[in-house]
Amino acid sequence: MFGHIFKYEFLNTIRQKELVFWMMCFPIILGTFFNLAFGNLYEKEEIFNEIPVAVAEIKEDSVFREVMVSLSKGDSPLFKVQYTDMEEAEELLKNEDIKGIICVDDELSLSVAGNGLEQSIIKSFLEQYEAQKTIITDTAANNPEKLQNVIAALSADIDCIETKELSGGNMDEYVQYFQNLIAMVALFGTMTGLFSAISNEANLSAIGARKCIAPTHKLKSIVANLLAAFCAQVICVFISITYIVFILKIDMGDKIPIMYLSGAAGSLLGVSLGFFIGSIGRMSEGVKVGISTSFSMFCCFLSGLMVGNMKAVINQHCPVINKINPAAVISDLFYCLAVYDDYSRYMEKMVTLLIMSAVFTAGGFLLTRRKKYASI
Amino acid sequence: MAKTVVKIENLVKRYKDLIALDHFSIDIKEGEVFGLLGPNGSGKTTAINCLLSLLTFDKGTIEVFGEKMTPDNYKAKSKIGVIMQNVAVFDELTVRENIDYFCGLYIKDKATRKQYVEEAIAFAGLEDFVKFYPKKLSGGLLRRLNIACGIAHKPELIILDEPTVAVDPQSRNRILEGIQELNRSGATIIYTSHYMEEVEQICTRIAIIDKGKNVAIGTKDELKKMIRNTETITIEILSVSQEITGKINALEHVYETNFADGKLVIKCSGGKHNLVKILGILSENEIAFGRVYSELPTLNDVFLEITGKELRDKEGQ
Numbered sequence: 001m002f003g004h005i006f007k008y009e010f011l012n013t014i015r016q017k018e019l020v021f022w023m024m025c026f027p028i029i030l031g032t033f034f035n036l037a038f039g040n041l042y043e044k045e046e047i048f049n050e051i052p053v054a055v056a057e058i059k060e061d062s063v064f065r066e067v068m069v070s071l072s073k074g075d076s077p078l079f080k081v082q083y084t085d086m087e088e089a090e091e092l093l094k095n096e097d098i099k100g101i102i103c104v105d106d107e108l109s110l111s112v113a114g115n116g117l118e119q120s121i122i123k124s125f126l127e128q129y130e131a132q133k134t135i136i137t138d139t140a141a142n143n144p145e146k147l148q149n150v151i152a153a154l155s156a157d158i159d160c161i162e163t164k165e166l167s168g169g170n171m172d173e174y175v176q177y178f179q180n181l182i183a184m185v186a187l188f189g190t191m192t193g194l195f196s197a198i199s200n201e202a203n204l205s206a207i208g209a210r211k212c213i214a215p216t217h218k219l220k221s222i223v224a225n226l227l228a229a230f231c232a233q234v235i236c237v238f239i240s241i242t243y244i245v246f247i248l249k250i251d252m253g254d255k256i257p258i259m260y261l262s263g264a265a266g267s268l269l270g271v272s273l274g275f276f277i278g279s280i281g282r283m284s285e286g287v288k289v290g291i292s293t294s295f296s297m298f299c300c301f302l303s304g305l306m307v308g309n310m311k312a313v314i315n316q317h318c319p320v321i322n323k324i325n326p327a328a329v330i331s332d333l334f335y336c337l338a339v340y341d342d343y344s345r346y347m348e349k350m351v352t353l354l355i356m357s358a359v360f361t362a363g364g365f366l367l368t369r370r371k372k373y374a375s376i
Numbered sequence: 377m378a379k380t381v382v383k384i385e386n387l388v389k390r391y392k393d394l395i396a397l398d399h400f401s402i403d404i405k406e407g408e409v410f411g412l413l414g415p416n417g418s419g420k421t422t423a424i425n426c427l428l429s430l431l432t433f434d435k436g437t438i439e440v441f442g443e444k445m446t447p448d449n450y451k452a453k454s455k456i457g458v459i460m461q462n463v464a465v466f467d468e469l470t471v472r473e474n475i476d477y478f479c480g481l482y483i484k485d486k487a488t489r490k491q492y493v494e495e496a497i498a499f500a501g502l503e504d505f506v507k508f509y510p511k512k513l514s515g516g517l518l519r520r521l522n523i524a525c526g527i528a529h530k531p532e533l534i535i536l537d538e539p540t541v542a543v544d545p546q547s548r549n550r551i552l553e554g555i556q557e558l559n560r561s562g563a564t565i566i567y568t569s570h571y572m573e574e575v576e577q578i579c580t581r582i583a584i585i586d587k588g589k590n591v592a593i594g595t596k597d598e599l600k601k602m603i604r605n606t607e608t609i610t611i612e613i614l615s616v617s618q619e620i621t622g623k624i625n626a627l628e629h630v631y632e633t634n635f636a637d638g639k640l641v642i643k644c645s646g647g648k649h650n651l652v653k654i655l656g657i658l659s660e661n662e663i664a665f666g667r668v669y670s671e672l673p674t675l676n677d678v679f680l681e682i683t684g685k686e687l688r689d690k691e692g693q
Contacts, residue, residue: 004480008469015468202430206464210525213428213458214481215450 001216002224009228013192014235023192023236027185028243031178035248038174051118052080052098054089058105067129068102078125102126175252178244179334180305182263185240186330187296189270190277192229194292197278200225200368204285218369222275226361230271237263253338262337262350266330269353272360273326279364296327303328329353378405380442381533381564382427387436389422389588396422397433398588404566404581409559411579412568413675419588420568421461424537427566428458440533454482457531457563461538463522465510472497472506475524482529496528499554516547523551527558534558535566540574552578572675582675586683596675603681604631605673607644609651611658612666616640623657630654 013019055068072081082089082098089101093113100122101111108126112119132154139150200222202209211221241263244250252259277292297306302325304311311328314321322328329352336346382404389397397419404410412420425431427438429447438445440452465474476493483489497503500520510518519539527534536555540548556578559565569575575582576596583593592599600606613635621633621640629647633640644650651670658665 001480001484004477008466008473008477008480011473012466012468206460206462207466209430209460210458210464210478211481212430212447213453213456214478215454216481217448217450 002220005216005221005224006228009196009225010231013229013232019192019232020236023185023188023233024239027181027236027240031181031240031244031248034174034177034181035250038177050077050080051100051121052082053122054082054084054092054098054101056084056086056089056101056103058086058103061104063133064104064108064129071125078121175250175338176335178248178250178252179338180331182237182240182244182259183266183327183331183334184300184305185237186233186263186266187270187300187327188236189230189233189267190274190292190296191289192233193226193271193274193276194278194288195274196222196225196229196271197275197364197368198285198288201278203282204288219365222365222368226271226275229275230267233267233271234264237267255337258337258346259334262333265350265353265357266333268357269326269330269360272357272364276360276364276367279367299325299327303331305331323352324356326356329356378407380404381406381408381440382410382566383437383439384423384427385437387423387426387433387438389419389426389431389433396588397426397436400436400585400588400590402583402590402593404564406564407559407562408581409555409565409567409579411575411582412566412585413570413572413575413582413679414568414585415570418570418585420570420585421537422588423585424458424535424566424568428456428535454529455532457526457529457534459523459526459534459536459539461541463510463518465518465521465525467510470507470509471502471513471521471524474510474521475528478525479528482531492528492530496524499527499557500524501550515542516544519543519547519551523554527563531563533564533566535568537568538570539567540569540571548574572679576675584675584679584682586679591682592678599675599678600673603673603678604645605643605677605681606646607650608671608673608677609642609644609654609668610671611640611642611654611668612638613640613658613663614638616663620657620661620663623661624654627653627657 055065057065068079068081071078082092084092086101086103089098090111092098093101093111096113099112099116099118102122103109103111108130110123110126112122135150135154136147139147198204198208200208200211200218202212214221238260241252241256241260245252245256245259273296274292277295278288280288283291300306302310302314302321305327311322311331314325314328322332329349333346333349333353336349340346380403382402384400384402387397387400388395400419400423402410402412402423412423414420422431426433427440427445429438429445429449440449441455443449443452445452466477469477472493475496476489479489479492479496483492497506500523502517502520502524505513505517505521510521513521519542523536523539526536534555539555540551543551552574555565555567559578565578567575567579579596581593581595582599584591584599592602594602616635621635624630624640624642625633627650629644629650630642631645632643635641642650642654651668655665655668
């Protein structure tokens with residue numbers, strides 16, 4: 001009986017075009033747009049590392065030449081240098097083949113064709129070079145015994161901030177958009193859960209009435225129905241994760257199997273929350289859909305899925321909300337997975353999520369079982 | 377003596393100030409086709425929903441197959457099949473899948489269920505549509521699918537709540553024949569409708585319900601005997617004087633005469649050869665007349681006389 005109900009409820013859910021669009025197509029479309037938007041930003045950052053410049057040497061400066069050679073080599077070169085005469089360099093600048101001309105004479109001078117980040121970097125580099133050259137020249141002239149120390153001090157990278165690696169995951173801000181997208185798909189489960197509840201309510205659907213008069217134990221019927229909704233939801237979340245990780249090739253860290261597990265857990269919370277909302281009171285279907293949608297959106301808003309720093313604000317003023325907000329719990333699950341190497345915080349979130357799912361499911365069932373209606 | 381299948385006693389159901397069922401009582405025996413006849417809003421569906429333990433009620437008792445009906449009386453529920461007023465099928469399951477789903481809620485054995493599903497498909501005449509989704513079916517076919525889903529598990533008690541609403545005449549006849557066939561195969565039927573012709577055609581016993589009250593109960597002949605009218609004679613005539621209508625009124629079994637819109641309507645209570653006597657008066661007075669017809673009382677006449685109003689709204693007819 002359980003398998004029978006599960007089979008047909010699953011088929012009925014997975015064949016619903018609207019559901020498939022919102023659970024499967026919408027995240028794929030949104031993920032593709034995210035990738036188009038943020039992927040370009042990322043590529044721009046890669047190009048930004050290599051700034052094309054021309055060096056016109058009126059007077060030979062072997063030190064400068066050596067510095068420029070070292071800066072145009074390696075894995076992430078700063079400059080792509082072309083040595084040429086002034087006339088050709090100006091032609092290259094005019095054609096925007098280069099971002100600036102460094103003229104090496106008694107002093108270094110810079111010609112650029114506009115303002116921008118790359119021009120500022122060239123300018124900043126030249127100023128730093130000139131300053132360090134002056135220090136070294138002065139020291140060599142006045143305190144030659146300290147020259148080695150000065151060169152060593154200038155060469156050393158002084159870093160006031162110590163970088164501490166938290167995990168092997170990708171903490172790029174744009175990756176969090178994809179994590180939030182997966183969390184959102186999981187939270188879409190509220191609609192699947194809601195419709196499962198409605199399809200068991202005699203006052204809200206004719207099918208609900210027919211189920212209520214059948215000699216099937218309510219718990220068995222509801223659990224089979226919810227399991228079918230959950231499985232359909234999990235399939236959609238898994239497809240979204242697969243698309244993001246393997247098709248869009250977004251670097252979501254090295255814990256992909258656990259990410260799938262988190263997607264399934266998030267779906268469980270979404271479906272059980274929807275079921276609970278659907279089981280409350282004797283409101284009409286429209287009212288319940290309205291409450292479910294508004295509640296989900298509000299949860300997403302509070303958890304920062306809409307406004308970036310909202311979660312931090314909530315954490316500062318009323319941290320308990322973040323602990324019980326389903327959207328925050330789901331997004332935290334993915335965040336913990338990406339940020340922390342150890343699983344203690346992740347497990348804490350997972351346990352919270354499972355407890356909430358159990359409470360919502362049990363609550364929904366208690367509200368539904370042996371239910372008789374004042375009106376149908 | 378036939379067993380009592382459904383026993384409802386003094387059922388009272390209130391919606392705030394509105395009394396939907398007012399001390400409603402019925403007793404349905406095994407093998408009956410029991411009709412619940414009443415206008416829209418009279419309380420038929422409310423009574424059915426209370427019987428199925430879907431609705432709470434304020435007072436009264438309901439027993440089905442000799443047991444008190446509760447939401448978890450699965451034994452009683454397993455013997456009941458319901459065809460709802462609203463079509464209750466899954467849009468995303470095919471005809472066969474829908475019937476199989478609902479049959480599976482009652483029948484656990486796969487082989488038996490498969491056989492029952494095929495029989496239900498044949499019963500509803502849906503053989504050519506088994507792979508269709510409900511949205512592709514016409515209104516009549518959809519109603520037939522709704523019926524197939526309700527009866528596939530071969531219930532002992534079948535409740536049909538206005539199953540022919542918005543159905544074409546061909547499908548309606550097929551549905552009515554099907555109900556009689558189910559009854560012949562041993563099922564007890566409760567049939568609610570506001571179509572008196574249907575109730576008259578298939579029901580062995582009828583309860584007339586109005587404003588939540590059971591105003592009359594009996595076979596159709598018993599119900600018709602409850603009223604004064606036994607024959608209504610209508611004569612198309614251009615004009616008639618008061619003297620003539622007075623003579624007709626004076627006949628022994630005539631109790632009401634009305635002339636309006638070129639029609640003289642005479643109501644009789646008992647007696648024989650009333651039509652011959654009336655036409656004799658018209659002939660004696662050399663009054664020309666057109667078509668003449670005599671009608672026996674209908675359930676609508678019964679309802680009209682008992683409640684003082686028509687069974688159906690004029691526009692609904």
